[in-house]
Amino acid sequence: MTHVVLLSGPDQSPLPGLDGLERKARLTLATDETSLRQSLPEADILLVTDFRTDLLERAWPDQPKLKWVHAASAGVDRLCFPALRDSDIVLTNARGNFERGIAEYVLGAVLMFAKDTLTNLHLQRSRSWQHRDTETLVGKRVLVVGAGAIGAEVARVLGAMGMRVTGVARSPRVQPPFARVVGQDQLLEQLPQADYVVVTAPLTPRTRGLFDRHAFRAMAPHARFINVGRGPIVVTEDLLHSLQSGEIAGAALDVFDPEPLPPEHPLWTLPNVMISAHMAGDLVGWERRLGEQFMANFARFERGESLLNVVDKSSGFITNGR
Missing domain, CATH: 3.40.50.720 (NAD(P)-binding Rossmann-like Domain)
Incomplete structure (x- = not known):
């Protein structure tokens, strides 16, 4: 079964819109460096809703099994540290929501x-x-x-x-x-x-x-x-x-x-x-839409189809559209 790790802040509520994911994948919640270090080496997919860059970079495994990292944001600059940027892991973002x-x-x-x-x-x-x-x-x-x-x-x-x-x-x-x-x-x-x-x-x-x-x-x-x-x-x-x-x-x-x-x-x-407090794109219901967007791309991943919103990690720009 596909192993999905959800990196979430300790004070964040669970991302809505992920209905049914636990029936389709093994889902692990990571909220600190210890839990991330424990779960990340065996993960297939990483869903990031908490962008503490140093935390993810510090916990990054030497030989990750990850195939896909999804950022629940438009910007991916905080994820493009060298180990991820230079890997073959696919990175996608939340284009279309903001x-x-x-x-x-x-x-x-x-x-x-x-x-x-x-x-x-x-x-x-x-x-x-x-x-x-x-x-x-x-x-x-x-x-x-x-x-x-x-x-x-x-x-x-x-x-x-x-x-x-x-x-x-x-x-x-x-x-x-x-x-x-x-x-x-x-x-x-x-x-x-x-x-x-x-x-x-x-x-x-x-x-x-x-x-x-x-x-x-x-x-x-x-x-x-x-x-x-x-x-x-x-x-x-x-x-x-x-x-x-x-x-x-x-x-x-x-x-x-x-x-x-x-x-x-x-x-x-x-x-x-x-x-304003980094809120320009956050319309009512935005968190659920982020979860639903991930689920739509997860369905493509499970079918072996190309993912949407793939980011060129060297430039930070989308290479394909929605």
């Missing part, structure tokens, strides 16, 4: 900036009546850094609002709904033209630290920065300086480096910043 939620989050952030909602809330708390003009979205220019499934859904939603959306990918290509997609080597050239810069890219060696002081200085002073990708894509102290100095006009941040954002960090108190 695109719409993240796109709606980005639209909400854009509307928040355009309609000056942060100021409205501040004035409401102080009971201060101040009439102001606000902006429209029509014709505004958006640069979406990351032209994968999430970035494309962001482009579709913002494009429907009359915004002009350019994508940034590893290389240029024609890809509706983007007006165009340019290569990452053109990032600094494109940044000054954008009213909004949205990061949806995965964390890879090429994107780590991509947004540093040079990138923020290239942005227009009126531009707003939205990060729904990964925290380490941004050099946090450079972003903080740009916001405090007025180099950029504001930021909406769902991911951070470090994460969680420490309570004493200055980003919490900046008036032009919205902070």
Whole structure:
């Protein structure tokens, strides 16, 4: 019988949506290094819902029997440590569960900036009546850094609002709904033209630290920065300086480096910043959908069929679709 190990945090509830798995496989729950070390050497499949990278890397067996690792997340950067990355083990992710939620989050952030909602809330708390003009979205220019499934859904939603959306990918290509997609080597050239810069890219060696002081200085002073990708894509102290100095006009941040954002960090108190707790894609029912997605791929595994959402472990990008 196929042996499935579920790596879950000690405080996490069991992943819903795995109905019937215990009848089809031997299922072992691992919540700490000891239980993971005991169960992993004989496992065929590893389902990861807890992304404590050092734990999995420390417990990794010398000669794993694993055939498949599934990440119940869109990002797989925390799983691509050398032993797994350089192996023949198939890695899949949860593409298809987060695109719409993240796109709606980005639209909400854009509307928040355009309609000056942060100021409205501040004035409401102080009971201060101040009439102001606000902006429209029509014709505004958006640069979406990351032209994968999430970035494309962001482009579709913002494009429907009359915004002009350019994508940034590893290389240029024609890809509706983007007006165009340019290569990452053109990032600094494109940044000054954008009213909004949205990061949806995965964390890879090429994107780590991509947004540093040079990138923020290239942005227009009126531009707003939205990060729904990964925290380490941004050099946090450079972003903080740009916001405090007025180099950029504001930021909406769902991911951070470090994460969680420490309570004493200055980003919490900046008036032009919205902070959320890595939740942009988590729509009601998302955990059950993750479980059901794994079960659908598990059925393919049992039938000997190709798995969906296979990730190129060297780049962090999907090699096949849903």
